[in-house]
Amino acid sequence: MTQTLVLYDTLSNLPGNNWSPNPAKPRFILSYKGLPFVTVWVEYSDISVAMKAIGAKPNKRSDGTDVYPVPVLSDPNTGALITDSLEIASYLEKTYPEKAIFPNNSESLIRDPTSAKFFIGVRSIDVPLPWDATYGEDWALLEKGYNTAYEWYQKTDGKWFMGDTFSYADIIVACRLLWFKRVLKEDEWVRISSWHGGKWAQLLADVEKECKLA
Ligand SMILES: N[C@@H](CCC(=O)N[C@@H](CS)C(=O)NCC(=O)O)C(=O)O
Structure with missing residues (x-):
């Protein structure tokens, strides 16, 4: 049985939280593919520190410095920890090919x-x-x-x-x-x-x- 995946997303005051476009992409994919997942909501100001702390990989800013953004996906089924919405999309498609998104x-x-x-x-x-x-x-x-x-x-x-x-x-x-x-x-x-x-x-x-x- 597939273990529950963890999606790191950012908080808001809106009902249901969900607002940010990049973390929304893996949320849609996980739901489309019918994969079990929970969301860990991170304060926007804490994203960088929190994602670095869990060992997520950074993305590069245009000036070459590191940024630790959300979304990050943790998959206990494989041990993968993936940063970036497009990388997560690729990973999910490769690992869970049913109901293709590509x-x-x-x-x-x-x-x-x-x-x-x-x-x-x-x-x-x-x-x-x-x-x-x-x-x-x-x-x-x-x-x-x-x-x-x-x-x-x-x-x-x-x-x-x-x-x-x-x-x-x-x-x-x-x-x-x-x-x-x-x-x-x-x-x-x-x-x-x-x-x-x-x-x-x-x-x-x-x-x-x-x-x-x-
Ligand atoms: N290219 C990234 C962009 C992700 C992104 O911009 N994330 C924002 C929230 S939507 C963020 O985490 N920013 C944290 C920061 O700038 O410290 C993706 O598609 O996942």
Whole structure:
């Protein structure tokens, strides 16, 4: 029987805690694959010290210094301790291949620099907090990112990024949306929800349902 995996995530004052987009990605995968897991919630200010203390590997900041972020996944079934949402996704797919999240060799697509278009598009959805009245221009940028993502979604017949095939790409998009939904003021989320005929609120709801998190 599979032993319970441990996901390290960061706390919030929101009901249910869950808000941060990168730790949300492994949460969606664990739930999608039906793996038993618990969450250890870490105060944002304690993340670095706490993750170093459990022996997690650091990531590199752009200036080359170490950072010890969440998510981190501990798997007592194998002894693995993995840092970084994409590394965790790879690990889970390799170790628990049932209910694939990288169908059609899409992991190499996400990792391949020549396929960066995909990733840049997903990243261009990313606009830093805080969201306030000065966001006029960034709203335009954000909407542009979603226009691009919408075009990609329109290129297939099904509701997922790969048509009828659910994949990690949908989880990435959904986790960004989840973050917006959780941290933005309600009217700001309503604004995003109104784009493309309600596509984004629907996609988030669909991915939550597919991952049994709804
Ligand atoms: N590339 C990492 C980024 C993770 C990340 O940015 N984590 C934030 C919380 S969402 C963090 O732990 N920051 C801690 C810090 O900066 O000290 C991933 O995808 O997992």
